[in-house]
Amino acid sequence: MFKSAAILGTGSFGTALAHIIGRQLDSVAMIGRDPDVAATINRDHRNPRYLSSASLPESVTAGTELASAAEHDLVLFCIPTSATRGTVEKLASLGLPKETALLSCAKGIERGTGERMSSIIQQGFPDNPVAVLSGPNHAEEIATDLATCAVIGCRDEELACGLQQLFTASHFRSYTSDDIAGIELGGAIKNIYAIAAGIAAGLGLGDNAIAALVTRALAEMTRLGVQLGGRVETFSGLSGVGDLIATCFSPHSRNHRVGNALGEGKTLEDAVNSLGMVAEGVPNTQSIYEAARAAGARTPIIDAVYAILYEDMPAARALSELLNRDPRPETD
Ligand SMILES: NC(=O)C1=CN([C@@H]2O[C@H](COP(=O)(O)OP(=O)(O)OC[C@H]3O[C@@H](n4cnc5c(N)ncnc54)[C@H](O)[C@@H]3O)[C@@H](O)[C@H]2O)C=CC1
Ligand SMILES: O=C(CO)COP(=O)(O)O
Numbered sequence: 098m099f100k101s102a103a104i105l106g107t108g109s110f111g112t113a114l115a116h117i118i119g120r121q122l123d124s125v126a127m128i129g130r131d132p133d134v135a136a137t138i139n140r141d142h143r144n145p146r147y148l149s150s151a152s153l154p155e156s157v158t159a160g161t162e163l164a165s166a167a168e169h170d171l172v173l174f175c176i177p178t179s180a181t182r183g184t185v186e187k188l189a190s191l192g193l194p195k196e197t198a199l200l201s202c203a204k205g206i207e208r209g210t211g212e213r214m215s216s217i218i219q220q221g222f223p224d225n226p227v228a229v230l231s232g233p234n235h236a237e238e239i240a241t242d243l244a245t246c247a248v249i250g251c252r253d254e255e256l257a258c259g260l261q262q263l264f265t266a267s268h269f270r271s272y273t274s275d276d277i278a279g280i281e282l283g284g285a286i287k288n289i290y291a292i293a294a295g296i297a298a299g300l301g302l303g304d305n306a307i308a309a310l311v312t313r314a315l316a317e318m319t320r321l322g323v324q325l326g327g328r329v330e331t332f333s334g335l336s337g338v339g340d341l342i343a344t345c346f347s348p349h350s351r352n353h354r355v356g357n358a359l360g361e362g363k364t365l366e367d368a369v370n371s372l373g374m375v376a377e378g379v380p381n382t383q384s385i386y387e388a389a390r391a392a393g394a395r396t397p398i399i400d401a402v403y404a405i406l407y408e409d410m411p412a413a414r415a416l417s418e419l420l421n422r423d424p425r426p427e428t429d
Contacts, residue, residue: 098170098255098256098258098259098262098263099121099122099170099171099198099259099263100122100123100124100170101122101123101124101125101126101168101169101170101171102118102122102124102125102126102169102170102171102172102173103125103126103127103128103165103166103168103169103171103172103173104125104126104127104128104172104173104175105128105163105166105172105173105174105175105176105184105188106127106128106129106173106174106175106176107127107128107129107130107131107134107135107138107144107146107147107159108129108146108147108175108176108374108375109147109148109236109237109374110175110202110234110236111127111129111147111173111175111176112127112144112147112148112151112153112236112240113148113151113234113236113237113239113240114173114175114202114239115127115153115154115157116148116151116152116153116154116157116239116240117239117264117266117269118263118264119153119154119155119156119157120154120156120266121263121266122156122263123156124156124158124169125154125156125157125158126157126158126159126160126165126166126168126169127144127157127158127159127160128159128160128161128162128163128165128166129159129160129161130161131146131161132161133145134146134159135159135160135161136159138153138157138158138159139158139159142154142155142157147236147374148236148237148240150240150241151240151241163184163187163188163191164191166188166191166193166197167191167192167193167194167197169197170196170197170198171197171198171199171200171263172188172193172197172198172199172200173200173202173230174199174200174201174202174203174214174218175202175203176203177203177205177375177377178203178204178205178206178207178214178285178377178380178381179205179208179380181201181203181207181214181217181218182207182217185217185218185220185221185222186221188221189221189222193222193225195222195224195225196225197222197225198225198226198227198228198256198259198260199218199222199225199226199227199228200227200228200229200230200260201214201215201218201227201228201229201230201281202229202230202231203377204231204281204284204285204287204288204377204381205284205285205288205377205380205381205384206281206282206285206381206384206385206388207384208380208383208384208387209384209387211325211384211387211388211391213277213278213281213282213285214229214281215227215228215229215250215277215281226251226253226256228249228250228251228253228256228257228260228277229249229250229251229277229280229281230247230248230249230250230260230264230271231247231248231250231280231281231283231284231335231336231340232245232246232247232248232284232335232336232339232340233245233246233335233339233340233342233343233344234247234340234343235343235347235349235350236349237349238349239269242268243268244268244269244270245268245269245270246269246270246271246272246335246339247264247269247270247271247272247335248271248272248273248274248280248334248335248336249261249264249271249272249273249274250273250274250275250276250277250279250280250281250336251273251274251275251277252275252277257273257275258273260273261273272334272335274331274334276327276328276330276331278325278326278327278328279322279326279327279328279330279331279332279336279337280327280331280334280336281336282318282321282322282325282326282327283318283322283327283331283332283334283336283337283340283341284336284340285377285381285385286318286321286322286381286385286399287314287318287337287340287341287344287345288344288352288376288377288378288381289352289378289381289382289385289398289399289402290310290311290314290318290341290344290345290398291341291344291345291350291352291353291356291378292352292353292355292356292359292376292378292379292382292402292406293310293314293345293356293398293401293402294307294310294311294314294344294345294346294353294356295350295352295353295354295355295356295357295358295359295360296356296357296359296360296402296405296412296416297310297356297360297416298353298356298357298360299356299357299358299359299360299361299362299412300360300412300413300416301360302416307345310345310398311341311342311345311346313398314341314345314398315332315337315338315341316428317395317396317397317398317399318332318337318341319332319333319337320394320395320396321385321389321392321394321396321399322337324389324392324393324394325388325392325394351372351374351375351376352376352377352378352379354368354372354376355368355369355372355376355378355379356378358371359405359406359412360412365379365406378402379406382399382402382403382406382407383403383407385399386399386400386403397419397422398419401415401416401418401419402415
């Protein structure tokens with residue numbers, strides 16, 4: 098179905114996905130902002146800044162011209178969610194054929210509007226087909242060919258199958274679903290729990306506490322995700338519990354690393370600056386906290402992370418408040 102693709106973003110995820118789809122397609126153009134990074138990718142078939150040990154197939158080239166996305170059948174959005182609307186607007190002003198399929202790979206919702214990335218992309222390109230990709234997909238593991246599964250969210254069956262074929266390799270298996278909202282919400286909300294799990298680890302809590310936290314996080318994610326428009330079963334899938342487990346327990350998770358630093362007493366600014374990559378859970382704690390308030394949802398874990406990140410509440414006090422809430426039944 099696809100012969101070529103453009104990947105917007107030459108960061109970790111764009112690089113990992115170029116490594117995968119570059120083997121399947123005649124040409125993959127990575128589009129970034131830094132001409133030096135692009136030149137090195139073209140010369141060495143490696144990204145000097147992100148996942149520099151991953152080799153990129155010969156079909157992968159890089160550049161900085163957003164307009165060149167129009168030359169491809171498929172455009173992947175692998176940029177931070179905070180950059181999506183601006184990039185969509187710029188790309189829409191340059192124009193894309195209406196057959197070009199658009200695949201959102203970012204995990205977060207927009208602050209202020211609460212909109213999911215696929216909606217923002219669809220607003221910019223009302224006539225183009227839009228799909229999403231999510232799941233437990235650490236770029237570091239994809240780029241070293243460790244086995245990975247993902248879910249593709251798409252309402253058009255033919256496009257879903259085409260994308261599934263593209264994201265099928267000996268070590269990469271993909272599934273399809275038509276619950277785009279549920280898939281995107283799981284991927285966005287889990288980032289906050291990865292910060293919470295990191296905080297818990299940084300505070301020196303044990304396995305019992307972290308298992309309890311992740312279990313209650315799944316209940317909260319499902320409750321909130323359904324209130325925001327996802328289907329309940331999606332949160333038991335790869336983009337829900339699958340990604341929750343990956344990010345809450347993996348040393349690769351940037352959100353977990355930010356949380357860990359906070360639990361050890363670092364400031365948010367230091368935790369984020371020392372990362373040098375995007376941790377979507379930081380801005381998304383604000384956007385999702387606001388969306389939860391607007392929906393009237395009960396989200397004690399998100400509220401605790403929000404208080405730690407944005408209201409200077411000490412992590413130990415937030416933990417104590419979480420544990421000492423009024424008792425309630427497990428399922429309600
Ligand atoms: N790294 C991972 O394992 C995974 C990341 N994702 C998602 O992919 C998205 C991108 O994350 P990463 O690639 O990991 O981030 P990263 O921090 O590794 O790279 C971000 C890239 O976006 C570019 N960028 C930043 N601001 C921009 C702007 N305003 N306009 C255009 N480009 C801009 C940067 O130059 C960089 O190339 C995030 O939403 C993340 O949650 C999803 C699955 C896995
Ligand atoms: O979404 C991810 C893996 O599925 C990446 O998580 P982090 O952004 O926390 O590294």
